[in-house]
Amino acid sequence: MSEQKTPVAEKPSVQTPAPSASGGSAVQRLFHGSAARSVGLVIALAAIFAIGIVTTGDRFLSGDNMLVILRHASIIGVISIGVTFVITAGGIDLSVGSVMGLTTVVASLASVQMAASQSSWLLMVVVALAVGALAGLINGVIIAYGNVVAFIATLAMLVGARGLAEIVSGRRTLLVTNTDFTGVLRADVLGIPVLVWIFALVAAAGWFLLNRTTFGRRTVAIGGNLEASRLAGIKVKRHLVALYVLAGVTAAIAGLMMMGRTTSGTSTHGLLYELDAIAIVVVGGTLLAGGRGTIVGTILGVLIFSTLTNVFTQNNMDTSVQALIKGAIIVLAVLLQQRFAVRKERKAKAKPVRA
Amino acid sequence: MLEDEQQRPLLEVRGISKRFAAVQALKGVDLDVRAGEVHCVMGQNGAGKSTLIKTLSGVHQPDEGEIFWEGEKVELHSPTAALDLGIATMYQELDVVDGLTVAENIFLGHERATRGVLHVKQANATARTLLERLGHGSLSPSREVGSLSAANKQIVSMARALSRDTKLIIMDEPSAILDAGEVENLFRVVRELTAQGIAVVYISHRLEEIRQIGDRISVIKDGRSTANGLHVTETPKAELIRLMTGREVANVFPERTPVPADAPVVLDVDGLELEGHFEKLSFTVRAGEILGFAGLVGSQRSEIMETIYGARKATSGRVSVNGKALTPGSVTAAVDAGIGLSPEERKSQGLILDEPIYRNVSLSTFERFAKAGLLDERAERQAAREQIDALELRPADPDRPARTLSGGNQQKILLARWLVHGTSVLLLDEPTRGVDVGARAEIYTLIRRLAAAGTAIVVISSEIEEVLGLADNVLVIDDGNVLTQTTASDIDEHGVLDLVMKGSAA
Known part of the structure; x- marks a missing residue:
């Protein structure tokens, strides 16, 4: 305690820009922050690449194969971005796969396609997004205002949305005949498929939203300590609803991408995607308990899984063996993460700071 | 009861100390407990009672000092080690599992079983015997514990202690959750236990209760023993209060700046009510005034704060800031109107x-x-x-x-x-909990300076001395009722304790 005390500041004054002192800590932040955690994922990705090159040589490294990997990553990638937000806030969304299936069915209905052919293919996009947002809204309201545990509320949506998709489609595969729609989604821009561009855009927007906006700050704060956030005056319930709507919208975007890729809408689209997405997000370094989320990690997680699948397929590995190995990798990744978290905590405890 | 003064103590504690990161919780506590006695441990909130209990039950290991059990030096590495010796602890938050039956709870952790197969009938029969020993043979061993009252859950907890061949039961404020009739019953059970030679360490700050049930008293204050093994019948109440208060390291409180007579009322609480917690609470705080809430744990102080803040929705009544009424149950409305809350549980809230x-x-x-x-x-x-x-x-x-x-x-x-x-109103709930002495003075100075700048401040503290030293005016409350409202200089620690103990005596 020093003798002199400056008066208590009453109002923030924002004029003075932060001095260069924060420059040093900015670099430190980069190394100690999510970037450092991502290094491990980059190494894992590089290792999988190395295995790919060793086992299949140039065929693996070819531009075409790279695009195969990216295209494979794009749909599940978009969903994973939405799920990253929900998990960062301490929630869970098991319904994204079903909601995705439902959006493909509704947007492929004959009546919707008819109306779209008379106006614009964008109508199908709007319908899909509306379906996804509505499903997310229902999830969010039940969770935030009905005080139902997210696991149960979204489990109910998982079952219910799939059932509704079957009813709406009559359990048939609906063909997407609108060539404007499929034309756009199956096109290449600068030699890269539109699906990959969409993933890149969603990922970039997600990164920005999580790291640079008040929406993202609220998300991290609620996941870090819901009660403290509520007592600080953050409108927690409203934000939770918005998060599930966001997850629903990403599921709808993924649904549109799937319709473009397969030119069909069916209730089985997106089956088990919710589990893949959760695995990807958690492997990427987002804490399942909330409070820490990383879009970069999620992107790396998606790439790891799709590259792995590609290497397996190139080597004609049995899909059952693939699944077995993926399961082992998920456990391994989470174990490593936990060890990291424990070490971080010990470090923090090792040098307590006294008043 | 006490027959032999020279009897060897069952448990003897010599000079134990325990430090947590920034806080020295215990700095030399002595205690000796004899078989078959009710030994009361008294002390204010924060005196170190909880740490002492946890040290005796093996949850914490002391940094210094020795523990002797039946004359032999022991180390309590874990709760199991304490249980194995025969020390059982009944915490305030009862550690029963609601979904299990009475018998299952009694044998929790040492189930009656052969190769993993439970002997349900035998367990139920033994449980019934134990319950009968406690005078509660009517309690069915197969009943689900979740459906029992708090008092009966305590009985289950005690039966569990008996089932382990326990020689010492530590009871942490067992009466806090009971009504007057149930307390009578608790005392009967405690007497049953001591009659069977079991020692009871009874933690409470209700003097009247201690007079009824206790044989001897030990007092701790600021982590130190100030009295050890006084006879209940020979120790006057005033002496006990003196032993619990009057600390050596006097906290330095900053000079009060008088609240100007024309200072406007900033916070106006009018007839505020939260069902099941408190009724018809009214008070005002003016700009620059610090209002202190004095009372013991369980006096509903935090609930009052949270209701003012909108974190709990008031059943009725009104909170206004600068003349504008707030929407009940809305934290955002409170924050927007200029109320800030520093919650009781700093880390979790x-x-x-x-x-x-x-x-x-x-x-x-x-x-x-x-x-x-x-x-x-x-x-x-x-x-x-x-x-x-x-x-x-x-x-x-x-x-x-x-x-x-x-x-x-x-x-x-x-x-x-x-x-x-x-903010124009600051609600500070236990602002110095877990804060060491040096930093406390700083916090006090800051709070005082904020008041001087015109903020209306409400301070809650379990430490009566802190409330009296910091606040301009004081509300003494117990169980949601305002016992008195006065200027801080017109009441002292004795006075507050006197009021509160009268108010809550069973």
Whole structure:
């Protein structure tokens, strides 16, 4: 305690820009922050690449194969971005796969396609997004205002949305005949498929939203300590609803991408995607308990899984063996993460700071 | 009961000390407990009673000092080690499993079984015998514990202790959750136990109760023994209060600035009511005034704060700030009207521990710094840095995670949060809990200075001395009722304890 005390500041004054002192800590932040955690994922990705090159040589490294990997990553990638937000806030969304299936069915209905052919293919996009947002809204309201545990509320949506998709489609595969729609989604821009561009855009927007906006700050704060956030005056319930709507919208975007890729809408689209997405997000370094989320990690997680699948397929590995190995990798990744978290905590405890 | 004064103690504790990060919880506590006696341990909130209990039950290991059990030196490495010796503990939050039956709870952790197969009938029969020993043979062993009253859950907890061949039962404020009739019953059970030679360490701060049930009393204050093994019948009440209060390290409270007579009323609480907690509460706080809530744990102080703040929805009544009534049950309305709360549980209710200092400081204001939804972290850091300088928050690094700070500095983060926000009313719930003595003086000075700047402040503290030293006016409350309202200089610690103990005596 020093003798002199400056008066208590009453109002923030924002004029003075932060001095260069924060420059040093900015670099430190980069190394100690999510970037450092991502290094491990980059190494894992590089290792999988190395295995790919060793086992299949140039065929693996070819531009075409790279695009195969990216295209494979794009749909599940978009969903994973939405799920990253929900998990960062301490929630869970098991319904994204079903909601995705439902959006493909509704947007492929004959009546919707008819109306779209008379106006614009964008109508199908709007319908899909509306379906996804509505499903997310229902999830969010039940969770935030009905005080139902997210696991149960979204489990109910998982079952219910799939059932509704079957009813709406009559359990048939609906063909997407609108060539404007499929034309756009199956096109290449600068030699890269539109699906990959969409993933890149969603990922970039997600990164920005999580790291640079008040929406993202609220998300991290609620996941870090819901009660403290509520007592600080953050409108927690409203934000939770918005998060599930966001997850629903990403599921709808993924649904549109799937319709473009397969030119069909069916209730089985997106089956088990919710589990893949959760695995990807958690492997990427987002804490399942909330409070820490990383879009970069999620992107790396998606790439790891799709590259792995590609290497397996190139080597004609049995899909059952693939699944077995993926399961082992998920456990391994989470174990490593936990060890990291424990070490971080010990470090923090090792040098307590006294008043 | 006490027959032989020279009897060897069952449990003897010599000079145990225990330190947690920044707080020296125990600094030399002695205790000797004889078989078949009720030994009461008294002390104010924060005196170290809980730490002592946890040390005796093997949850904490002492840094210094020795524990002797039946004359032999022992080390209680774990709760199991204590249980194996014959020391059982009944915590305030009863450790029964609601979904299991009475018998299953009694044998929890030492189930009657052969190769994993439970002997349900035998367990039920043994449970019934144990319950009969406690005078509660009517309690069915197969009944689900969740359907029992708090009093009966206590009985189950005691039966569990008996089932382990226990020689000493520590009861942590067992009467706190009971009504008068149930307390009578509890005493009967305690007498049953002592008649069978079992020793009871009875923690309470209700003097009347201790007179009824206790044989001897030990008092701890600020982590030190101030009396050891006094005979209940020979010790007057005034002497006990003196032993519990009057600390050696007097906290230095800053000079009061008199509240101007024409200072406007800022916070007006009118007939506020929360069903099941408190009724018809009315008081006002003027600009520059510090109002203190004095009372013991369980006096509903935190519930009152949270209701004013909108974190709990009032059943009826009105809270107004600067003449404007707030929407009940809305934290946002309270915050927008200029109320800030520094909650009781700093870590679980106040801070995001893994987030940096500056984000914790700006938790209520980051939206204000943002432009069109885009965060302005530079402005947030700058605001945090100004508060760090003004409040002498250490370490002075806005990027340090809140988890790594001491209690006093974590408290400063919460003050900084509301300073940046700019509040006209501050509700401070236990602002110095877990804060060491040096940092306390700083916090006191800050609170006083905020009042001098015109903030209306409400302070809650379990430490009566703190409330009296810091506040201009004091509300003495117990169980949601205001016992008295007075200026702080017109009442002392004795007076408050006297009121409260009268009010809550069973």
